[in-house]
Amino acid sequence: MGLKKSFFFLSVWCILLSLLLVLLVFFICSTIKSGYPPGGIEIGSDGVIIPLEQPTTAQQCVITLLTYFQWLSCIIVPVSGLGVAAVLFYRIKLKKPIKLLQAGTEHIRANDLDFSIPAVSTDELGQICAAFETMRLELLKTNQALWRQAEERKRLNAAFAHDLRNPITVLKGSLKLLRNGTADEQAIDRLESYTLRIEQYVEAMSSIQRIEQMPVRVSEVAARTLRTELEETARLFAPALDIALSVPDMGTLQIDHGIFLNVAENLIGNAARFARTKVEITLAIEKDILFLSVVDDGPGFPAELIKSGPKPFGKVEENSEHFGMGLYSSSLLCQKHGGNLRLENSPAGAITITSEKQSRKKMQKVVK
Template identity: 60%
Template sequence: MGLKRCFFLLSVFCLVTALLLTLGVYLLCGRIAERYPQGGIAIDSDGTVTELAGPDREQMQILELLDGVRLLSAVLLPAGGLGFAGILFYRLKLKVPIEILKMGTGRIRNHDLDFSMPEASADELGQICSAFEMMRKELLETNRKLWQQAEERKRLNAAFAHDLRNPVTVLKGSVKLMKGGRADEHTLERMERYVLRVEQYVEAMSSIQRLEQIQVRLCDTDGSALLEELQETAHLLAPGLDLILPVPDLGIVRIDHGIFLTVAENLIGNAARFACRKLEVRLTLTGHMLCLMVADDGPGFPPELVKNGPKPFGKIEENAEHFGMGLYSSNLLCLKHGGKLCLDNRPEGGGAAAAFFKTIKS
């Protein structure tokens, strides 16, 4: 029941009750007054006029008091009924929602979002409490994402500083050799190689920063077109491998086409580097999750990578050209798309990477 209707009904009920009480008081005072002599004259049937006894002084005071009670009841009882209606309205409709809102604002003011606001009612104030609860959840989710981004940034900076330490140490040693006049062509080649390595690290860091700034833009995409693009990408990145690519009927899905293709290229390219003879790519839609699974028959993922997930500059193998950023960036993109990236090793051998994207099937 809405607030206006509730207040109107309570006011009418209390006012009617007050008027009935006023009528009862009026009738009761009238009956009491009838017990006392009223004075005046009485005319008999034969025309005889008899003067009736009037009230004495004490009885007159009682009658005046009864008149005062009638007058006061006619004023105070309706006013009291309206006041009582306001009190009832506050206790029934306003008190609990106001206390809930005060509690919520107080905890948010103290930077505490780890609570929930109970449902107060189905009226306007209850809707405000529900909207406040939704706002609290959004704030909590935003703070959690900001905290995760800050922690991820710390890990990224720590990994970058750790992996950059070796090239810098080598370059410092090479500079000392050059200052001492002991540098040769091999020293210059080593410096050039490690300078290129530093450039690659910086480019990897820049690419991650660009990924963090990407905004998800959903659009309707034909599932058959996605499968064709996956097949074309697999043939380009893994031309010498046997490709297994089932073709299910996915219909029209709503995803960010660019993010999907970037993740697909990273996963297929990573699997192609480690596959021996076979590459398997599967695209399935379950509920609101689009799953891209890429598997190979290679050595599989390291147990630490499967357990902890991809880390920045976490190499699967010692290779100067690869810094393990493909899986890490794919995980970032999946998280932006409302999904995740899962890594596992298959019982028959080889690694499998499953990228999940939150989507809507049209």
């Protein structure tokens, strides 16, 4: 029943009860007055005037008060009935939904959306409560979307910073060679290549909102070029370690050169951080699948990391210089290239990471 109908219904019933109560008051007061002497005179049928018993002064006061009470009840009782109708209307129809709306407003004011407004009725206030609950759910969805966007932006910024660190390390090493006067033509080419790569990477990252949106640009790359780059990367990232590199002559490959180098640098840099004495790097192709294997003799990956896979900002050790994004971004880049990343520990404690792709334009990377 709507609010208007509810109020009208309660008002009518309360007024009817008030009228019944007024009649009851008149009846009771008349009954009480009938018990007192009426006073006055009585004229008989023969014309004889008979004086009646006169009420005493106290009895006359009671009769007067009862008469006044009867007439006052005609005003006070119906008005009181309307007041009772208003109170009942508030308690039955208004109190609960108003209380729920006030509580919901306080929650929203405190930036707390972890509550709900239950359905209280189908009247106008019930519809307002339902609309309030719909608004709360929409606000909750909006906040969750904003939170996810903020987290994604955080991941993107961390990946951006992490992936820039590797080519900058190469540039710093090349500049050191130039300062020492030991640079050769390859150092100059490397400076030019990595500067162009950083420029392309910044351009790509500035136009995307998620790491997964990074474009894949497949081009022809000679295997000997990859060998040279892997050798230089290993020398710059692990100068004090024994490096074993195996890259057979595989001709020309169809891959995204930038993605390959990003993943390779992340895996080699990760192995160099935890290796004790040596790092083994192997590049191979099998049935149009390219394998990159990086093996170190370090302590191995934690069991949880192998079980659940790389996570954003996941760190094996607390180090402010590392964001914990290397393996995670490598996994995403491998998937962008149509492959995957697998982490394994050998019985001897070595680590294996695998990524694969299913066609000539796809690659598989294995890091042990």
